Amino acid sequence: MEWQAEGLIIGTRRHGENAVIIETMTAEHGRHLGLVKGGRSRKYAALLQPGNSVQLVWRARLADHLGMFTVEAVKLRAASLMESRQRLALSQLLCEHMRLLPERDPHPRLYAEALAMHDNDADGETLARALAKFEMRLLNELGFGIDVSACAITGEEEGLCYVSPRTGRAVTKEAGEDYKDKLFALPEMLGGSLKMGPAEAIDAAFRLTGHFLHLHIWSPRQLSPPSMRQALIEGLVKAL
Incomplete structure (x- = not known):
């Protein structure tokens, strides 16, 4: 199983010694989780932050497996969000709201609105x-x-x-x-x-x-x- 999409990182958690499970929101696949090997390394430190947009490739043997993500930067917002308390709080709230959605259930309008607010000055x-x-x-x-x-x-x-x-x-x-x-x-x-x-x-x-x-x-x-x-x-x- 494999798919590719752009997604917004809405949450992360450690997994084992070096990996990270990231929670993303995409237009096509909804709220989706996946494992990033080596996600706790310096290479990924700035990339795997909530509020960042990334290009995702998800692979798994079966559709209901957690699966593995490979990620590349699309738009890194985390650093600029830290410069504004209001924008950071807005991003955190949007991410918390999207984490309420059922996993793998597409909500393209919510995704689009969340992106617009992240990028709106x-x-x-x-x-x-x-x-x-x-x-x-x-x-x-x-x-x-x-x-x-x-x-x-x-x-x-x-x-x-x-x-x-x-x-x-x-x-x-x-x-x-x-x-x-x-x-x-x-x-x-x-x-x-x-x-x-x-x-x-x-x-x-x-x-x-x-x-x-x-x-x-x-x-x-x-x-x-x-x-x-x-x-x-x-x-x-x-x-x-």
């Missing part, structure tokens, strides 16, 4: 919007999508302003008015119609995605939310 608001949409897509592709297609009560497709914390379904302002204190605000960046300032909208977006990530993913898997997430969000909002 946009302002804090633009990155915050992109990250919130990424978390929204992550929930959807894991099977726990927030339904913003139509009001859960009236069926209307316009004027959606709130989301139920229990069902994840959106409602209009009129339908949710009596319960708005118990509902999540749905900002425009996530498909809503609620008018909000930039900082308020970003805070609302991450409250919404964070709730459902905890409800459906972190808590059932007995995981803690990524430690850098809240500090990154606060930093992005503060920069507005």
Whole structure:
């Protein structure tokens, strides 16, 4: 068995005395692991770092084996990420999010969005919007999508302003008015119609995605939310 693809390194761990198991995200093969012989050598020290893009060749005797990777540099970002606390935290969070995906299950849109954010020097608001949409897509592709297609009560497709914390379904302002204190605000960046300032909208977006990530993913898997997430969000909002 063999395939070749470009991939983003999202995690590494030691294996034996000299080898490293790298965890990568590719467009064609999804989240995929493989062994790199000699991966702890100086030759690979700068290459096998999360956030780097590499050209991969994966080989295994059978499809369900761990397999071996050979790797070549495509774009080494790790050093530049270390120069910015915000970019480093963003990269770490994206990698943690992608490690939630099923192994070998392709998610090309998430992969493309993650690469774009790694290479984007946009302002804090633009990155915050992109990250919130990424978390929204992550929930959807894991099977726990927030339904913003139509009001859960009236069926209307316009004027959606709130989301139920229990069902994840959106409602209009009129339908949710009596319960708005118990509902999540749905900002425009996530498909809503609620008018909000930039900082308020970003805070609302991450409250919404964070709730459902905890409800459906972190808590059932007995995981803690990524430690850098809240500090990154606060930093992005503060920069507005």
